[in-house]
Amino acid sequence: MKIIYNNLIPFKGFTAINLFGVIFARRGNSLPPHTINHEKIHTAQMRELGYIGFYILYFVEWVYHRIFHTRIAYRALSFEREAYKHQSNYDYLKTRKPFAQWRRK
Ligand SMILES: [Zn+2]
Numbered sequence: 001m002k003i004i005y006n007n008l009i010p011f012k013g014f015t016a017i018n019l020f021g022v023i024f025a026r027r028g029n030s031l032p033p034h035t036i037n038h039e040k041i042h043t044a045q046m047r048e049l050g051y052i053g054f055y056i057l058y059f060v061e062w063v064y065h066r067i068f069h070t071r072i073a074y075r076a077l078s079f080e081r082e083a084y085k086h087q088s089n090y091d092y093l094k095t096r097k098p099f100a101q102w103r104r105k
Pocket residue numbers: 038042079080083
């Protein structure tokens with residue numbers, strides 16, 4: 001997975017952002033393995049949704065959770081729930097089922 005360390009992306013206060021399968025991280029940070037794995041899971045989600053589909057649905061879910069739920073919207077997103085749940089399992093992507101973010105198990 002390609003990681004580009006720089007001074008611009010993401011905005012200050014954020015550690016890393018995954019843009020179309022490339023991680024951008026603030027210079028001076030070194031990303032821990034579980035964070036890289038977390039982003040790899042997002043890349044798998046992106047691929048099966050044609051990248052743009054991922055960003056559209058991510059945004060739609062985020063708005064939905066902002067409006068209807070009191071939990072922190074970001075953590076409630078199906079994409080994030082899957083990534084956080086499995087970020088420490090480094091073999092997860094070998095057995096991940098398609099669209100696992102929307103599966104019950
Ligand atoms: Zn995430």
